[in-house]
Structure formats: structure tokens, C-alpha cells
Amino acid sequence: MTSRVYLVSPAMSASTRQARFDDGGSIDQGAVARARAAAGALPPAARVLTSPAVRCRQTAAALGLDGPAVPELAGLDVGRWRGRTLDEVGAAEPEAVGRWLTDPVSAPHGGESVRDLCGRLANWLTDMARTDGRTLAVVEPDVVRAVVVRALGMPDAAFWRLDVPPLTVTELSGRSGRWNLRLGRPPAPRDAD
Structure with a gap:
């Protein structure tokens, strides 16, 4: 059994442009137009899922995709840094930011560490390995x-x-506990691969 997982990153938002930790903001109108233009270019999938984040749900809608928001697919919980820019946090807490960017077990913001996020997603990926067909x-x-x-x-x-x-696609295909990776391609018709 081969499982395929297509991970689509959200379209551009003001928060992304400002290097702001997710603040629940919407994607830009131009980004909505680019996502709509890519609608239908993704391969058909047995399952469509989204992160609970607003920009992920909006990107999915603009791509013409409909699926549940799955809590396990939430982004990194940055605790009290949510909504602030990296520059703001770096100026106020330079040592904490330095630890966070170099030590995967560090969570000085009171949220989730990188190691915890990776562990959470490892569990989800294990479930996907037991799922036949495509998941987007x-x-x-x-x-x-x-x-x-x-x-x-x-x-x-x-x-x-x-x-x-x-707004890029990262593709994983796996079987027998082994995954192969195809990174960051823009959504394009299948015959353009």
C-alpha cells in the first residue's frame, strides 16, 4: 500500500510579510487570486484536511478544497509571542529567541517546543502511513x-x-515505513510535472 501526502502551504498574508507569529489574520486579496488561479491544479485526493489557522482555511477555500480543520495539524504554539513580529520579540527577549532558534527543546514563549511539534506531527504521519490513497x-x-x-x-x-x-506543495509518498520527499513545487496541472 502506498500513501501519498500533499502538504500545501498557505498563501501570502500580511503576517507572513511582516515575519509576525500567526495572529489569526487573513490572506491577502492578491494571494486569494493566485490561489484561485491554482484551483483544480492539485491532484485529486481521497481526503482533504486543513490546519485550524485562518490563513490555511482561507487558502483551502480559494483552492476550491473542502475538508475539516484538524487540531493535530495546528502550527507551532508560540505562546505569548503570538501576534508579535520576530523583530519585536528579538528586541525584547534576545536570549530567549536565541535559545528557541538553536535548541529544539526550548519553549521560552510558554508554548510548544520544536521537538514537541515534530513529535506531534510524527504521530500524524504514522497514521497517514496506514492510510491508502492521497491526502491533501x-x-x-x-x-x-x-x-x-x-x-x-x-x-x-x-x-x-x-x-x-x-502556496507551494510538498509531496511525500511512502510505504513500508519509508517516505520519499518532493519539496515545494507550486500547484500546477499534473501533466506539467
């Missing part, structure tokens, strides 16, 4: 990073070394 999930970039880290057996510290552009 619109999720935060940090969820994509965590899934890739776990799928490839990378150290948690590699999390921050992975870039996930807006």
Missing part, C-alpha cells in the same frame, strides 16, 4: 518542516534550515 492538507510552513524532519529522520535542529514558500 493545507498547513502552516512549520507543520511542513516538522513533517519533513520526521519523514526523513533528520535531527530536530534541522527544522529551522528548511524554507517553505507560500
Whole structure:
């Protein structure tokens, strides 16, 4: 049995542009138009899922996708840093930000550590490995990073070394407990692969 998981990162938002920790903001109108233009370009899937984040649900809707918001697919909980920019937090708490960016078990914001996020997504990925067919999930970039880290057996510290552009697809295919990875392609018709 082969399982395929397509992870779609959300379209651009003002928060993304400002390097702001998720504040529940909407995607930009231009981003909505780009997502709508890509609607129908994704492969058909047996299951469509989304992160509970507003920008993920809006991106899914603009892509013409309908599926439940799954709590396990929520982005990294950054606790009291939510809604603030990285520059603001870095100016107020430079040591805490430094620890957070270098130590995967650190959660100085009172939320979730990178290791905890990777563990949560490892459990979800294990469930997906037992699921035949295609799953398409619109999720935060940090969820994509965590899934890739776990799928490839990378150290948690590699999390921050992975870039996930807006409105791109990361594809995993797996069987027998092994995953193969195809990173960050824009949504395109299948014959354009």
C-alpha cells in the first residue's frame, strides 16, 4: 500500500510579510487570486484536511478544497509571542529567541517546543502511513518542516534550515515505513510535472 501526502502551504498574508507569529489574520486579496488561479491544479485526493489557522482555511477555500480543520495539524504554539513580529520579540527577549532558534527543546514563549511539534506531527504521519490513497492538507510552513524532519529522520535542529514558500506543495509518498520527499513545487496541472 502506498500513501501519498500533499502538504500545501498557505498563501501570502500580511503576517507572513511582516515575519509576525500567526495572529489569526487573513490572506491577502492578491494571494486569494493566485490561489484561485491554482484551483483544480492539485491532484485529486481521497481526503482533504486543513490546519485550524485562518490563513490555511482561507487558502483551502480559494483552492476550491473542502475538508475539516484538524487540531493535530495546528502550527507551532508560540505562546505569548503570538501576534508579535520576530523583530519585536528579538528586541525584547534576545536570549530567549536565541535559545528557541538553536535548541529544539526550548519553549521560552510558554508554548510548544520544536521537538514537541515534530513529535506531534510524527504521530500524524504514522497514521497517514496506514492510510491508502492521497491526502491533501493545507498547513502552516512549520507543520511542513516538522513533517519533513520526521519523514526523513533528520535531527530536530534541522527544522529551522528548511524554507517553505507560500502556496507551494510538498509531496511525500511512502510505504513500508519509508517516505520519499518532493519539496515545494507550486500547484500546477499534473501533466506539467
